[in-house]
Amino acid sequence: MTAPAPIADSTLAREARNQADEPQSHVARFGRDEPLMMDCGTALAPWQLAYQTYGTLNADRTNAILVCHALTGDQHVANDHPVTGKPGWWTSFVGPGRPLDTDRFFVVCANVIGGCMGSTGPASTNPDTGAPWGLDFPLVTIRDMVRAQAMLMSRLGVEDLFCVAGGSMGGMQVLEWAALYPHRVFAAMPIAASARHSAQNIAFHEVGRQAVMADPDWRGGRYLEEGARPRKGLAVARMGAHVTYLSESALHRKFGRRFQGRDAPTFSFDADFQIESYLRHQGITFVERFDANSYLYVTRAMDYFDLADEHGGKLADAFRGTRSRFFVMSFTSDWLFPTEESRAVVRALNAAGASVSFVEVESDKGHDAFLLDEPDMFAAAKGFIDGAAAARGI
Amino acid sequence: MTAHQPPPLVSAAPAPGVAPRKDHLLLAELVTPSARILDVGCGDGALLALLRDRTGADGRGIEIERDNVAACLARGLSVIQGDADTDLADYPDDAFDYVILSQTIQATRRPREVLEHMLRIGKRAIVSFPNFGHWRVRVDIALRGRMPVNETMPYTWFDTPNIHFCTIRDFVGLCEIVGARVERAYALDGRGEPVRLPLPWWAWNILGEQGVFLLSRS
Structure with a gap:
């Protein structure tokens, strides 16, 4: 890090600042010959993604699951957070015996592009100036995040993902994955998400x-x-x-x-x-x-997200011809990403002839329910994952 | 599911060794192999799983009860938590080879619209339902003066999801109204076996505990 840490900052904040450039994570670095082609027109290079992995990739490379994090999440899904020391944000979902069972699957989660936990973003050092990017950093989109993840997975030798899963903004990325790289996604599990950010949001x-x-x-x-x-x-x-x-x-x-x-x-x-x-x-x-x-x-990336708009205004066209199997989940008390948003996704998937399951989980915990202890959510997700794994032969 | 996997968390998970229902076996005989099938009101997915395993069907389901949807997921089925009365409108025309409504039409609010959607969404529709014209029902009403409560109709009148009972004859009438051609029809006896005797409609309407119809657009 080139800029001196501000005196007023706490140890925690200094630690967080350090993570932006030198994270306590695996880092995939992409040089000037591998730019990230962004929706805003910028070819970002060099750039990097910080990521964590759990479990082991099998010999056939068929058991990889990509977890996409939400707005203020990061790659530390199932390990203690290096800055706060708190448990990972989805330990209920990812781990041995959990729905995303790390004894069976190779689970990957990367900090999104534009994030601040080690993937290139506005807090990272701009190599051309030596100063933090700040507002000089190009505007990112959900599709840019997904493109970056796709390059990471290729770097890891994983062309076909068994599953892409995530909640909220993570669910947006799941839908974008299924639309952008349908041949690379066997199963998709968007939770408490939507195909477009609403005016209210x-x-x-x-x-x-x-x-x-x-x-x-x-x-x-x-x-x-x-x-x-x-x-x-x-x-x-x-x-x-x-x-x-x-x-x-x-x-x-x-x-x-x-x-x-x-x-x-x-x-x-x-x-x-x-x-x-x-x-x-x-x-x-x-x-x-x-x-x-x-x-x-x-x-801003979430605001710009409108998957139908990316496909001529018709959401079903985003999934036309897909062979992925989908499991969409929403929560009764979620008023930020209400069930109707998930139903719109389900309708579009049906119209596209996709294999789709849908459950609205009864919960009074609002949008955050997907991060919390919801036995019905675990049971449904586990059923979907196990069924998909059986179909995939893993 | 293979043996090394942990058991599903869902209590209503498939119970291997439980014999398939007779009426389900009949439905499995009615569909062509490897068909695309939508089961409306699919319950815990027993029929969809049977159709997948016996006929290679590419099956989908709609089910209103959350626990049942979870049970379907645990069987590896694609099922949407939804309502036959409202959600069929979302499906495109000719999306399926068969749309099945097994023991559910009596619980829909608008049976006619449900049937019309089924014939629109599927090339064929299969409907099975308890026959309110069965002699035991007639005895209950005519002689005892009571609404029937039995194995086929286990609910009391004041606490039942079944709001639109009909007889086999009534259903034939609905088929005429919506322009459905009856390709095949069966009356099932108390054991779920088809009544094999060559009898006229009125006799089926008395002897059959259930009616099963294979329909197409006329």
Whole structure:
């Protein structure tokens, strides 16, 4: 890292900053002869993807599963996070005996292009200037993320993926994989996702981005060079977004109107309520591990996602002739990616004659349900994976 | 599923060794090999699995109960959690060789529209249903003055998913209304075996516990 770490940064934040260029992960580096051709027209080179693997690739190379992470996730699916020390974000789903069973499958997860955990993004050092890319980094799309992953899988010697799986933005990538590389995807499992980002979701993202950019410490996107960090803006963005990942009933069950460490209101703007305290904590901890510009870029990638638009306006045409088998899953209380979005995907897959299964899991945990302990989700996913594995002969 | 794999988490997983239902075996005889089949109201997937294993069918299902969908997934079947009354409209014309409605038409809100969609989506439709004209039903109503509750119709009138019972004769009438040609028809007795006797409709309508119809567009 060339720029000195800002004095005000915590150890955690410094550690997170280090991950951008020199992650504690496997790194696939692509030189100037292997540019990433991006939707915005840029040929990005050199570039790199940071990734983690679990399990073993079999001799036939037929048991690889690619896990795609969500907006603020990263490649640390099933190992302790190198910055926060917390368990991986999908240990419930990936591991020995889990639906994505690492005793049977070779599971790969890469930090998305535009991310901040070691894949090239706005927090990475621009080799042409020696300074962080910042807003000079080209705008990324979901399709760019998928193209980058496809190059990574080829690098790993995996041409045919047994399965591509992911939730939320990860599910968008799954759908893009199935549309862009149908011959490379045997099974696809998009969870709590949609084939296009809704106006409401774009609106929430815009609120978050404006919060970041309104923070004077954002410094027009050049905060890393100037030794500042838009902590407050990014924390507010995270607080707002976090509410959209939950549900009214889950919030009520978890917090109700309970006070935080007091018996009565203080008649101030202190965090009187537990929910306020919880959200502030969510905001503060997020700022420690996530780059603000990366947040702008990755939210933007989701906003631009419209798979039907990429195929002449008809979603079914995105999947025409596909031989992949699909399993679409949604959650009853998810109002960010509601069931109707998943049903639209299912309808399109049916219209394309694809093999598709669909379950709406009963849960009051909102959009975040896909990350949480939902036995019905595990059972359904395991059934789908085991059935697909039997069909594939692995 | 091969032996080295862990057992599925779903309790309603396929139970190997359980004999297939007789009416399912009849349906398996009605379809051509390697057909594309949609089973509407496919339950736990027993019929779809049988059709796949015995006839090489490329089967799909629609099922309203979440637990049943999970059981289908555990059998390696492609099944959508959905509602026959609303979701058939989403399927394109001629998408399947057969669309099967096994013991489900009496539970649909709009049987006529469901049947019309089936004939649109599939080249052929297969419908099986409990016959409300069976002599035991007639006895229950005529002599006991009660709605029937038995093995074929196990629900009380006030707690039943079955809202549109019909007789075999009634169903023939619906086929005429929607312009369906009856290619083959069977009445099944209490053991699920076809009544093999050459009898007129009115006799089938009394002796058959179930009706099974293979239909096409006329």
